[in-house]
Amino acid sequence: MVRIKIVALIIAVVGSLLYLQSYLNPPETWESHNKKGVIAFQESHYEESEKHFMQALELAEKPPANERRLYFSLGQLAEIYRIQSKFVEAELILKRALAMDEKLFGPRHPNLALNLNNLAVNYRLRGRYDEAEVLLKQALEILEESLGKEHPLVANILEHYAHLLHKMGRSEEAEKLENRFRAIYSLTEVENQ
Amino acid sequence: METLKLLYIAMGPGIAIAVFIYYSDKWEKEPKKLVLKSFFLGGLAVFPTYYFEGMVEEALGMRTLVDEHSPLFWPKTIFYAFFGVALAEELCKFLFLKAFVCDDQEFSEPFDGIVYGGMVGCGFATVENIMYVLPHGQEVGIIRMITAVPGHAFFGVILGYFMGRAKFSVNRARHLLHGLVVVVLLHGIYDTAAFSKAIWSVYLVFAIILLGIYLGLKAKRELEKLSAVIEFSAKQYFPLKGRRKTVPLQLRDIRSLLSKGKLVPDDNLIDKKTGKIKSIREIFSSKIISQYKRLPKTPFSGMPVKLFLIFYQVTFGLYLYFWFLGNYRDFTSYKKLKLNPEFLAVGLFVLTILPYFVYGFFRETLTWNGGPSPLIDVSFDLFMAGIEATFLYYQFQMFSKFFEKKLAKPFSVPMIILGFFILSGLKKVLSSTIPFYLFWEMILILLQGGVLAFVQRDLNLYWRLENERN
Numbered sequence: 001m002v003r004i005k006i007v008a009l010i011i012a013v014v015g016s017l018l019y020l021q022s023y024l025n026p027p028e029t030w031e032s033h034n035k036k037g038v039i040a041f042q043e044s045h046y047e048e049s050e051k052h053f054m055q056a057l058e059l060a061e062k063p064p065a066n067e068r069r070l071y072f073s074l075g076q077l078a079e080i081y082r083i084q085s086k087f088v089e090a091e092l093i094l095k096r097a098l099a100m101d102e103k104l105f106g107p108r109h110p111n112l113a114l115n116l117n118n119l120a121v122n123y124r125l126r127g128r129y130d131e132a133e134v135l136l137k138q139a140l141e142i143l144e145e146s147l148g149k150e151h152p153l154v155a156n157i158l159e160h161y162a163h164l165l166h167k168m169g170r171s172e173e174a175e176k177l178e179n180r181f182r183a184i185y186s187l188t189e190v191e192n193q
Numbered sequence: 194m195e196t197l198k199l200l201y202i203a204m205g206p207g208i209a210i211a212v213f214i215y216y217s218d219k220w221e222k223e224p225k226k227l228v229l230k231s232f233f234l235g236g237l238a239v240f241p242t243y244y245f246e247g248m249v250e251e252a253l254g255m256r257t258l259v260d261e262h263s264p265l266f267w268p269k270t271i272f273y274a275f276f277g278v279a280l281a282e283e284l285c286k287f288l289f290l291k292a293f294v295c296d297d298q299e300f301s302e303p304f305d306g307i308v309y310g311g312m313v314g315c316g317f318a319t320v321e322n323i324m325y326v327l328p329h330g331q332e333v334g335i336i337r338m339i340t341a342v343p344g345h346a347f348f349g350v351i352l353g354y355f356m357g358r359a360k361f362s363v364n365r366a367r368h369l370l371h372g373l374v375v376v377v378l379l380h381g382i383y384d385t386a387a388f389s390k391a392i393w394s395v396y397l398v399f400a401i402i403l404l405g406i407y408l409g410l411k412a413k414r415e416l417e418k419l420s421a422v423i424e425f426s427a428k429q430y431f432p433l434k435g436r437r438k439t440v441p442l443q444l445r446d447i448r449s450l451l452s453k454g455k456l457v458p459d460d461n462l463i464d465k466k467t468g469k470i471k472s473i474r475e476i477f478s479s480k481i482i483s484q485y486k487r488l489p490k491t492p493f494s495g496m497p498v499k500l501f502l503i504f505y506q507v508t509f510g511l512y513l514y515f516w517f518l519g520n521y522r523d524f525t526s527y528k529k530l531k532l533n534p535e536f537l538a539v540g541l542f543v544l545t546i547l548p549y550f551v552y553g554f555f556r557e558t559l560t561w562n563g564g565p566s567p568l569i570d571v572s573f574d575l576f577m578a579g580i581e582a583t584f585l586y587y588q589f590q591m592f593s594k595f596f597e598k599k600l601a602k603p604f605s606v607p608m609i610i611l612g613f614f615i616l617s618g619l620k621k622v623l624s625s626t627i628p629f630y631l632f633w634e635m636i637l638i639l640l641q642g643g644v645l646a647f648v649q650r651d652l653n654l655y656w657r658l659e660n661e662r663n
Contacts (some may be wrong), residue, residue: 011241
């Protein structure tokens with residue numbers, strides 16, 4: 001009987017203290033890390049923001065895997081690496097995001113095109129122009145097919161592509177693309193008026 | 194003000210059931226200190242179990258289970274419901290009851306298990322309800338008032354029933370295990386339905402709650418009979434120690450000596466008539482219930498009108514169900530009527546609660562000329578008030594048959610029923626959007642209780658006259 005009393009007493013005291021501790025310091029969740037990461041980002045505390053986005057990614061990777069969360073976290077982390085010019089880290093993350101794009105949305109989805117563009121920008125900033133061009137061509141093809149040739153996102157890719165071509169010394173080709181994206185932008189402006 | 198209102202909604206139902214259980218102990222009231230201790234122990238049990246549940250929830254990844262198409266939805270939900278929640282909560286209640294209450298000398302007859310088990314259940318329900326209602330609001334409070342709160346309270350009563358029987362039985366372990374298995378099964382099925390998010394689960398939740406209430410009331414009734422046998426049995430025993438063969442003890446004397454610590458359940462006594470030696474465990478075992486039919490009629494003491502009004506008010510009128518049941522029980526027991534009080538009380542509960550869910554379902558799915566008409570809503574509310582009034586009408590008709598021979602001026606059944614129907618209808622029709630809604634609601638409950646207080650006054654008078662006659 002004494003043994004039962006001791007067990008019950010330990011459960012009551014230890015259990016209540018542990019509950020109290022978890023109530024006062026709730027365990028971090030994927031949502032809480034994301035929230036803190038966004039706040040730190042808005043306050044330009046990029047290192048802190050990166051830390052929270054990384055922890056959110058780790059939580060999203062834990063089984064049972066939640067692919068939507070994982071995908072979202074990869075996007076957040078890629079952006080914070082880009083801001084900090086951490087191109088090598090960003091490349092790894094973007095490649096993971098591209099693999100998930102294909103798996104989650106299929107090979108012809110605009111999301112895939114946008115991440116191809118992001119990786120292309122990463123390569124351009126690192127002087128890997130040829131690799132960047134391949135990616136931009138692929139992104140352009142997907143967007144033109146899925147959203148139409150006069151969509152503002154197509155114009156955005158064209159702008160990046162033109163910028164790349166200037167860097168590569170192919171100014172004539174770049175000017176053609178510049179004319180195209182300017183035409184789309186002016187069309188969009190007219191539509192918005 | 195809002196927090197106070199929510200606190201009131203959260204605490205009212207648990208305290209109401211606790212009061213009902215406390216006053217069910219007719220022959221030897223349990224000390225308030227131990228009753229309160231049991232209630233607080235039940236409340237304390239919430240914290241370790243919640244911590245454990247949080248760990249299991251995290252380990253199983255329960256938050257990621259969006260719907261039943263999520264991978265491993267059913268195995269995880271069932272495992273979490275039975276082992277993460279039901280077993281943890283019931284085992285903790287059981288352990289606290291066993292460790293801190295069961296061996297107390299005041300636990301002096303099997304029925305005390307109902308009181309202390311019920312208190313642990315009500316304490317748990319009350320604290321858990323506060324934790325749910327304060328952050329989630331009034332709607333959650335109202336749903337839990339008729340589901341989780343009576344569920345925990347009556348699971349506690351069932352657990353207490355088995356603990357009471359175990360304390361006064363030679364097969365203690367069997368009774369304890371039996372009790373734990375029954376409550377974990379009921380609780381586990383309830384939680385599986387509640388966590389499943391399926392449409393049918395609402396019906397299963399209600400079915401389990403009703404089954405829990407029914408079994409709890411049945412268990413309470415059985416031990417009430419046993420308690421009455423202990424109070425009125427003419428059997429006499431001599432203790433083997435102390436006042437050996439000098440003063441014969443009746444069963445109620447043995448109970449009294451147990452509560453004073455002068456005897457313990459393992460003590461042996463000699464049957465004055467047969468000379469057989471038996472332990473108190475054997476003497477107080479459920480076998481003696483068979484003597485109940487041979488007991489003299491025992492009238493009841495009634496209930497002070499002021500106390501009735503307070504209970505009615507603090508429980509938002511929910512006390513009506515317990516009062517209705519108690520009245521039927523008193524009369525069926527005293528007058529040996531062939532009625533089933535539990536069935537009638539559960540019938541009142543079902544027919545005054547379930548139609549709201551059915552109506553809510555049709556209200557959302559069907560449209561009358563472009564939308565539900567306020568006239569149909571009002572008609573439905575009045576219909577529900579009519580159901581309540583009908584149940585009370587038949588009970589009051591029964592009272593009036595007995596009262597007319599005893600009381601000079603018994604209450605008028607049609608007047609009381611009409612008054613109750615009007616106030617109940619107004620209470621149901623009252624829109625929650627009007628200014629000072631809670632104030633008007635409380636006023637209507639007070640008036641409703643006031644109407645029923647006339648009946649309670651006559652009941653008290655009737656039982657007093659019966660006592661004088663005996």
